[in-house]
Amino acid sequence: MSLLRYEDLSISFGSGRREKFAVNHLDLEIGIGERVALVGESGSGKTLTALAPLRLEPEGAKVSGKILWNKKDGSGTVDLLSLPIEDIREIRGREIAMVFQEPMTALNPLFTIGNQIIEAVQIYQPLISKSDSIDAAIDLLKKTGIPEPERRFHSYPHQLSGGQRQRAMIAMALACKPRLLIADEPTTALDVSLRLQILDLLKELQEESKADGGMGILLITHDLNLVKHFAQRVAVLNQGNLMESGSTKQVFDHPSDPYTRALVNSEPVRQLAPVMPLAPVLLKTEELSVAYPSSESTSWFKKAPSHKVLKKVSFNLKQGQTIGVIGESGSGKTTLGMAVLGLLGDSSAQVSGDVDVLGKDWQKLKPVERRAMRSSLQVIFQDPFGSLSPRMNVMQIIAEGLDVHYPKLSPAERESRVVDMLKEVGLDRSALTRYPHEFSGGQRQRIAIARALILRPQILVLDEPTSALDVSIQKQVLALLSELQKKYNLAYLIISHDLAVIRAMSHEVMVLKEGRVVEFGDTETLIKHPKQIYTKELFAAAELT
Template sequence: MTAETVLSVRDLRVTFETNDGPVHAVRGISLDVKSGETVAIVGESGSGKSQTTMAIMGLLSQNGKATGQALYRGKDLVGMSDKELNKIRGAKITMIFQEPMTSLDPLYKIGDQLAEPLRFHRGMSKAQARPRILELLKLVGIPEPERRIDSYPYELSGGQRQRVMIAMALANDPDILIADEPTTALDVTIQAQILELLADLQKRLGMAIVFITHDLGIVKRFADQVCVMRSGEVVESGTTEKIFSAPEHAYTKMLLDAEPEGIKAAPPETAPVLIEADDVSVTFNLAKGWLKPQTYLRAVDGISLNLKQGQTIGIVGESGSGKSTLGRAILRLLKSEGRIAYLGKELPTDPQEMRPKRRELQLVFQDPFGSLSPRMTVGRIITEGLLIHEPELSAKERDIRAGEALKEVGLEPSMRNRYPHEFSGGQRQRIAIARTMILKPKIIVLDEPTSALDRSVQKQVVTLLRDLQEKYGLSYLFISHDLAVVRALSDYILVMKTGKVVEEGQTEQIFDAPREDYTKALMQASMSEKRFGA
């Protein structure tokens, strides 16, 4: 029996009117989605993937306009009034987004938020909705749903918040679920669980899924059909088997090959040790208010490491394992117990005494857009550290150094006069690295610097970091849940779980012959992801 086509898109175009003229984000794409089928729309950032589905849902920004057709069971959604669309959105066609924390209201309990689509589309009271909400929470695997129904979003982990978003999308038994980058920010183990959950729910409920991602690797096992988009156009489409086994377009081949490669050699045995961390622990007091009992969390629990010149230590583990806390503690950005020495001398705990050391001990964050001031030009951002560490430099000398730093990371020196919002995610990460490199550091803590980037851009940033390390003899602490990137950059690995190191060793040993069950589970999840693109 042939599956029914529930969504048929024909010659869809999306145009945004801007001060610089019209921007054509989607250029006449067509696709069909059948009941019970998964169609993956893949491509790099800016390819038009999300705008395609936003146009279908009637959710474009005010300066955007859609033309063409998007037929849901014969009804054209393009140009439909909000009143008519509201009968379909949240009921027949639903959507989950990449970052649930921005989609969930922090001021409302998740039970109240899950009740909204039930109250709007089914006219249920809050009391009537409660049994259905508990059923949904159980359906998506939220533990202790009777307790979690009264939790706020911040009280849930990233994976649990994404499950809540899926529960909200499923509340009214939709025909079509649109999943826009639903696993990008998640650990590999949680990512695998979410994908398995979606596949299981689809099988049980018979809904169609439109899955948007920039990572071709995760769709092989999950999707039936694939549309590859670039610059607003579909450059190739077909069955998943055909796209992966015999891609025809050069862009598709590039996406499939965009996996960080190579193995980093360990530094020589005689390389000097730059950082010695002995029995480092970080404890947070979770109690708020005078009358509440003292509650403590040991986020980092007795960790030791030695970082040599030219070495990269990869720190891996799930969210909440203490990876980032350890990195910040080593830089004396958090209060900690234990000994942390740099070049044989213990690092001071006083912020003023630490200031001269800051130029040699630098940090690159996960989200460069959040760490780059939107009000400052790139040139000012990059040279801000020079005002503190080399105050004798003139404005002209700083400007020259900014141009040199940008050139070092593969950007044009003229870009120093532009603002962060004018750059892509990959370019902003290069700017963040340039801001670090201008101070000529010896050690850089890289905290998830590639997790929000396209696979092809990740590969470029990995190559850049390798080149800079080789040129300047840099040492890295590389924190990530992306094991493919960790393997390509690191020569030694610490595996963390609930604040402790459960296993450590040379990269090849950890990946090829892990000893601990937790490490094996991480590797298995990583290999499952890799098999999607095998």
Template sequence: MTQPLLSIENFSASFEAKTVVDQLNLSINSGERLALVGESGSGKTVTALSILKLVEAAKLSGKILFQGQDLLQKSAQEIQRVRGADIAMIFQEPMTALNPLFTIGEQIIETLVAHQALSRTAAREKTLELLTRTGIRQPEKNINSYPHQLSGGQRQRAMIAMALSCKPKLLIADEPTTALDLTIRARIVKLLIDIQEEEVRKEGAQGMAILLITHDLNLVRKFAHRVAVMERGKLVETADTQTLFEQPQHPYTIKLINSIPVRNVLPVASDARTLLEAKQLRVEYPLPRKGWRGLFESHAFTALHGADVVLREGETVGIVGESGSGKSTLAQAVLNLIKVKSGAIEVEGAPVYSLSKRLQRELRARLQVVFQDPFGSLSPRQTVRQIVGEGLALHFPDLTEEQRYQRIVQILSEVGLSANVLDSYPHEFSGGQRQRIAIARAFVLSPKVVILDEPTSALDVSIQKQVLELLVSLQKKFGLSYLLISHDLTVIQALAHRVYVLKDGEIIESGDTEQVIQQPNHPYTQALVQASL
């Protein structure tokens, strides 16, 4: 048998007394695409970083053999020669991985000069070729662009170009599409597959291998030849992709595959009254003009063009679109957190923008929001009791201390938390538990309408399913209406009765969720659906 390109043997990694990777055995062959799958804390990223000795303050043991040489035994100078040249890495968030002080061209040229000993002129020509190959528009122009001047997808392409610059034998991709929109994600995945298959055609059995680190099972199904599943630092199952999805063996693998959201909606009464209605909403943001004229003049950027949205009692309406489509602007307009240029919002028939400040504050109790990032939306200085009880103190000041306590305990019970957590702080909880606290904070006020702004995108797949099931059960029990903001069509399909598709601030398609997803009319909707499959 031919020797694996990379062989990880009895590898363990620990931080002080905590072992995060435990006796891992894994290999990848030249020309292979292997996905290492697991949820947060499974040890997959530590494993990937350890290959290039990028983990600080960790005790590493075992062997990581690359072409027969143990990388863990190499000196700092020796491993530096391997990084980028033989093994390259694409990180999850290119904005933090790229140096903001240098253009993307300078960063790729520097890599080529250091590892390929090219002249700067030759390195620049090679950089332009790489930018063209990875699909960056106008490479002659964008070679001089700084990372902040590119979109997320363009930055990720620049990082891929940098990773490919020295023709590595192994490419490690650590969650390379997590921060990207659906259609951009699909293009990046196709780009990686095309590049890898091109390398294999050129080099035969010695073609580039890709190790993909991810928790996205849809991505794994499209991308990988073989899958390895990690749970709490241990490798629990390895199989070719088709076998793993069709015949999973380990309970954890089965749990992951079954965590993909399934449709679970309650019927809406035919005579259900309208709770929220947005009429011809238009939102503009002033932008200064370039140059000295910007000191005196500005022009407007229209973020939302005449949006009409209707939400009925007991209904979930999905708002779907990619970054910059206007989803968050619409949510902020509904919550009366930004000024609208024109249009109106009515909640239970009351025109929001013409209400007095007192009535607007009373309205906020009936109109609540659950944000995307539970850690960022919860005050780290407040206990659970203070976080959940703050709204009660503001909107229901006549409640006694005991009545407030009972309301807090009751809603915590509804979201699956006990009274024992009352005096704990957000950092003491997992991501799923923090989102339950955020849901309790919104629901303790007995709202009629709840805006869910990407409520599960920061969560692992199994936790995501639990939160979605919780939201459905609370809707059933309290007759709530949800305005669900998301870029994930699987979540929209699981929860929403109807959906509005936003692109560049305009609603381009709307209707019954199942009908829109199964028979999309607009090319943009078709692209979204295709990218989510």
């Protein structure tokens, strides 16, 4: 039986000739107790489709068609688009709940997790006593698998990990025992093992809801591996149009639409050139360790020992080689990257061990000497939008490094180098005067790559370079990075929790756990024959074994 049904749903912005349809005549149904996934690239209309039943569409959006909701009392359906907003508020949370993509922004930083869950509990049960609502909130935290729920009840959002915050968001959403749960990219920022845990948790909670009639779930995502693991049915959106829908097995095994086929076949391809036998070592670390002083004290006069984030990490990175670094959140991946780049020096971090860059001791270099070497060691960050200044156009962004390291270039030479580099990354001269917000995510990451390569570095640190991108764009960016590596014989240190990316890009893999290297070796050998239980679990979670 249908729980929610979209009939001829359209969402547009603007008017007349400038009217643009973000969702175009969509027909889709979610049954009682069913798990449906809505997939597609950024801008396909997924999130707008998810927000429409709760009437949370952006200001200026024009919505037409019908969204039919099956009433709880069994008296038939009601069109949510025709209801007054006061009636919609009664449905929000109580009958239709939503888990948002980024829990840190969705949770109130001024209130504890417990208080925020209690608020949701009291909406569903307004007459419940305070002690009973506390017990109910702690029980929800237990159900969602948060360790030490009684203690975490008193924690603020910033005191929880990404996975714990997402579990707290799910606890809030389920406090009202909704009949439909809409999960908008609920696992994007999580490690592979945590992603599967969250989806397995949703399955368990859905199973428990059968006593109350069964909860339907609408999952919005661009992670196709998760869809295979979780959804019973799949609907594919492209630029607001429904390309095809059907059972998960049918859509993945026999996609009928060319766009769906492109999505299904968008896994990164391994196209690595072998490392030359006598290739020089460009980056070397020996027993590199990083610790942070503790703010706690063991007594009136003695502070608690420092918290060690990285513990005696050693590796050699050769010219033309890529080393992939994997591990769960908190394993020390990003700290390793920042230590190698020398970006921990101004913090309270205690760094020990050796870092050699192009044969020079990075730690002992004077600031002037280190600045001169920065052109040889560059970084590409995870978020291409956050790492580009919104106040600078593309010309200014890419040329900024030239201004520092090659100040004697004439304006014509400077512009010529920038245009040449834009061509290298697949963009043209017309991009020079435009600003970051005028580009797609993939184009912004190409600009970030151009900014790094304009200085002709020998070493690139790539910190989650494609995690913010759609799968097809991700494949394009990785192909570009592989091509540039072959052309300029670059050395890459790539940090990622996406094991498909690591497999496609890396000659060798370093597995970090709690700051220690637990396994290190040739990528294909390690994936096929992992020795450590931790490594096996990581690969199993990513379905690579």
